Amino acid sequence: MASDHYPSVPDQSTAVTEERAVANAQGALDVVQAASVTVGEQLAAIDDRATAQATDAQWIADEVSSLSATIEEIAATATEVSEQSQRATDAANDGRKAAADAIESMDEVRELGQAVATEVAALQDQVDRIADALAGIDRIADQTNMLALNASIEAARASGTTDTDGFAVVADEIKGLAEESQQQAEEIETTLAAVRDATDDTVAQLDEAIDGIDTGAEQVTTAMARLDDVADTVAETADGIASVSAATDEQATTSEAVAQRCETVSDRAAAIEDDLSEIRAARSEQTAMLDEIDDVLAAAEADRQDRLADAPTVPTGIAGLDDLCGGGLVMGGQAVFRYADGTQVDGVVAQLCATAVAAGRAVSLTPPPSLDRSTLAAAFAATDHSLEDALDDDALFILDMFGHWDARYNMFDLERTSLATANETTATRRDAPLVIVGNIQGEIRMMGEQAAREARYENDDGVFEPHDTVVNVIDDDAVPATLAAFYSGAADQELTLTQTDGREYLTLTASPRGTVGTKQSVSRLSSPPFLRLRDN
Structure with missing residues (x-):
């Protein structure tokens, strides 16, 4: 901007303006050269990183491919385990059904045992009534013996009469019958005693059998409950393994995609290395051109510095x-x-x-x-x-x-x-x-x-x-x-x-x-x- 109070010399002003433009260009060039050096260093660092990236990307691709194969094996194993779990679930369900059938059979056996026990108890009642009848026969035999004895006595008293021998014969016959009845009653009583003892043993054994059946039924019930738990657990495990199998299948697919991406990254990293080589070549040319410009500006700046020195x-x-x-x-x-x-x-x-x-x-x-x-x-x-x-x-x-x-x-x-x-x-x-x-x-x-x-x-x-x-x-x-x-x-x-x-x-x-x-x-x-x- 020109001054109204301090006029400038046009030629000198133009020369100074040009000199200052050269100085500014020199300053800008210094910045560009410094930036070029920095860019060169950064390019070298980028080149190193790109090389490392390409190597790492290839390594990752290889590792991911290996991982993908491992995941596929895991998926296959998980599928097999899932199938085994399903078979275990089916077996547990079959065991639970068999246990239910066993409980039902035990219930039927218990009912039959209880019916037999009832019949045996009725038999005991009949035996008791027979025993009562035998007791009556014993009493009749005793009374018959008493009558025979009395008849014998009366026959002795009446000895010498015409009816004595007949009466004596009747008394002997009655006595013989009474003795035979008493003997048979004793034999029947002995047999009834044996029957009673056997019946008591049968009742006791039936009671024990029923208790055993009840205990077995309880154990089977407990076993069935545990089978239920096992079946539920196996079913949950089967579901979980099925989910794992599905997830591993999906992960295997993802891993394959990642492997492909890594290979793409590796290829791009290699392409970046090629691009960097071209950039370095272009930068070398640029550096040479900047050096030439620097030489021209330095020559122009030298005249200014000589003038400013004085x-x-x-x-x-x-x-x-x-x-x-x-x-x-x-x-x-x-x-x-x-x-x-x-x-x-x-x-x-x-x-x-x-x-x-x-x-x-x-x-x-x-x-x-x-x-x-x-x-x-x-x-x-x-x-x-x-x-x-x-x-x-x-x-x-x-x-x-x-x-x-x-x-x-x-x-x-x-x-x-x-x-x-x-x-x-x-x-x-x-x-x-x-x-x-x-x-x-x-x-x-x-x-x-x-x-x-x-x-x-x-x-x-x-x-x-x-x-x-x-x-x-x-x-x-x-x-x-x-x-x-x-x-x-x-x-x-x-x-x-x-x-x-x-x-x-x-x-x-x-x-x-x-x-x-x-x-x-x-x-x-x-x-x-x-x-x-x-x-x-």
């Missing part, structure tokens, strides 16, 4: 820092100030702004999120300008990207005012070479990484004048590494603030003047210039 410098106001940079920041150049590990750059930024204004330059500042107004005011108070005077005199422009500063003249809240408007206002009002102190973390917050990168080219294409100096402040803990590498690759000067073992160091990592790689210890101060470099 260019005027912008003082920093920090003891030892100007000496480290070979006289200060190169006027018209691009510098990067990187910090990390908990270090702070608030004092450095404040001192650089105050010193630049004191040296007759204008400053466009995007404050770091931790830089407060008091620190910046203290840095200006230590010079011939105050913070308020610098703002009022169009020597300082603050672009607030974090909402920490109150909007006022030359102090822009970028959440309310666009960056383009703030830059246009700055270009219109400034009447001295500009030192642009940018904050990459703020730009990412406001625009995103891609837009911040694009804004860099837009600013170089007409916004900055050849004598304007750019200082980009990068917090490595907050800015993506690729974007930080882009800015570092495009930088003419680069300073890095680090901390090691509780001590801070500042290193000049790139510069057209001074000794690149020089590292110096840093001391913090509570007042301006806030920082001092000292020899190690």
Whole structure:
């Protein structure tokens, strides 16, 4: 953007713009080359993993095929066991039916035994009645004997009469009959006694048999209940084994499918290896092309570095820092100030702004999120300008990207005012070479990484004048590494603030003047210039 108060030289502006475009291209190329190296390493790792994956996939395919065969064997065995379980179930059911039949037969035997016992009991009653009759016969025999005896006595008394012999004969016959009846009664009684004893034994044996039948029936009933349990268990087992058989069949099918998939993965992994070989070949060509582009840009950048080596410098106001940079920041150049590990750059930024204004330059500042107004005011108070005077005199422009500063003249809240408007206002009002102190973390917050990168080219294409100096402040803990590498690759000067073992160091990592790689210890101060470099 052209200035109304500080006109630029067209030819020089064009040349500087082209040089800055080359520098930006160099930064982008550095990022691409770094990314290419990373991609190469990743490709190698991917290649190794792809090879391992192909090997593993083939091994898995073989193992799954073996597993599938084993599962099929298990399925066949499970089917056989299922059939055996079914046969066991059928046998248990048959046993349960036989036990039920046995119980039914025992019930019939018990009923028959009880009927026989009843009949035997009736026989006992008949025997008892016969015994009673025999007792009556015994009594009759006794009475007959008594009558025979009486007849004999009467015959003796009547001896000598005509009827005595007949009477005596009758008495003898009666006596003989009585004795014979008594003898037969005794024999019958003996027989009845034997019959009674046999009947008693039969009754006892029948009772024992019935008790045994009852006990057997109970045991058979218990056995049948157990057979029921066995049959149920076998049936459940058969069902379970049938389910296992079905599951193993399904698993076998799935395993075959997995094996086929593994073979497909193995084939694809092999194809990936082939693709990676082609990618590596293409990357090798790309690397060669990048090297050629790097050589061209390096040659173009060499002219810029030669010019900047003799260019005027912008003082920093920090003891030892100007000496480290070979006289200060190169006027018209691009510098990067990187910090990390908990270090702070608030004092450095404040001192650089105050010193630049004191040296007759204008400053466009995007404050770091931790830089407060008091620190910046203290840095200006230590010079011939105050913070308020610098703002009022169009020597300082603050672009607030974090909402920490109150909007006022030359102090822009970028959440309310666009960056383009703030830059246009700055270009219109400034009447001295500009030192642009940018904050990459703020730009990412406001625009995103891609837009911040694009804004860099837009600013170089007409916004900055050849004598304007750019200082980009990068917090490595907050800015993506690729974007930080882009800015570092495009930088003419680069300073890095680090901390090691509780001590801070500042290193000049790139510069057209001074000794690149020089590292110096840093001391913090509570007042301006806030920082001092000292020899190690």
